[in-house]
Amino acid sequence: SQTPLIAPSILSADLARLGEDVQAVLDAGADVVHFDVMDNHYVPNLTFGAPICQALRDYGITAPIDVHLMCTPVDALIGDFAKAGASWISFHPEASQHVDRSLQLIRSHGCKAGLVLNPATPTHILDYVMDRLDFVLIMSVNPGFGGQSFIDSALDKLRDVRARIDASGRDIRLEIDGGVKVNNIRQIAEAGADTFVAGSAIFGADDYARTIAAMRDELAA
Numbered sequence: 341s342q343t344p345l346i347a348p349s350i351l352s353a354d355l356a357r358l359g360e361d362v363q364a365v366l367d368a369g370a371d372v373v374h375f376d377v378m379d380n381h382y383v384p385n386l387t388f389g390a391p392i393c394q395a396l397r398d399y400g401i402t403a404p405i406d407v408h409l410m411c412t413p414v415d416a417l418i419g420d421f422a423k424a425g426a427s428w429i430s431f432h433p434e435a436s437q438h439v440d441r442s443l444q445l446i447r448s449h450g451c452k453a454g455l456v457l458n459p460a461t462p463t464h465i466l467d468y469v470m471d472r473l474d475f476v477l478i479m480s481v482n483p484g485f486g487g488q489s490f491i492d493s494a495l496d497k498l499r500d501v502r503a504r505i506d507a508s509g510r511d512i513r514l515e516i517d518g519g520v521k522v523n524n525i526r527q528i529a530e531a532g533a534d535t536f537v538a539g540s541a542i543f544g545a546d547d548y549a550r551t552i553a554a555m556r557d558e559l560a561a
């Protein structure tokens with residue numbers, strides 16, 4: 341299986357000093373920057389667009405930026421974020437009229453393509469698009485806010501999607517997003533996740549390095 345990646349969500353960062361805070365979390369050992377895009381339409385909250393992604397690149401952030409689009413429509417944003425330095429782009433199938441086309445569009449810009457499954461979204465949506473996917477993102481909260489608690493049915497969904505990925509023989513990452521903490525990350529990894537988004541657990545901690553190291557200890561145990 342794949343090397344575990346830790347992806348702090350900037351939703352919980354200090355937004356008034358975003359560049360500095362993102363650099364700090366990367367210096368503390370994070371692998372990927374998780375970038376939550378909310379449109380007050382697909383989800384009941386509003387965050388940031390492509391110019392902020394570009395600003396992080398201009399500031400000197402070189403780590404992969406994982407853009408999680410909680411927006412509808414999605415297609416126009418794909419090009420905007422790709423040009424602004426996104427590395428990975430994912431969207432919710434309910435938010436795109438043409439899921440296969442949106443996935444192709446992401447790869448056509450040279451980015452890694454992912455689909456996001458909400459807590460109530462079935463996994464068979466993946467059946468005919470496995471060859472278009474670089475990662476699958478399982479939501480373990482309802483999208484829209486940081487700091488919610490982990491929904492346990494996500495563990496069964498992880499096991500289900502892990503089996504599908506393994507059966508496909510493809511190199512597809514399995515990412516989890518929502519309520520990930522030091523005290524549940526091991527169980528989440530055992531269910532099949534290899535990429536771990538954590539917002540409040542990391543940015544809410546006094547010591548980023550210690551928190552990320554504690555997560556890695558749990559993953560290694």
Ligand code: DX5
Nearest residue numbers: 349483484486487519539540
């Ligand atoms: C929720 C977002 C998450 C969120 C995670 O809609 O997609 O990325 O920031 O935050 P925590 O880790 O606090 O649940």
Ligand code: ZN
Nearest residue numbers: 376408517537
């Ligand atoms: Zn997210």
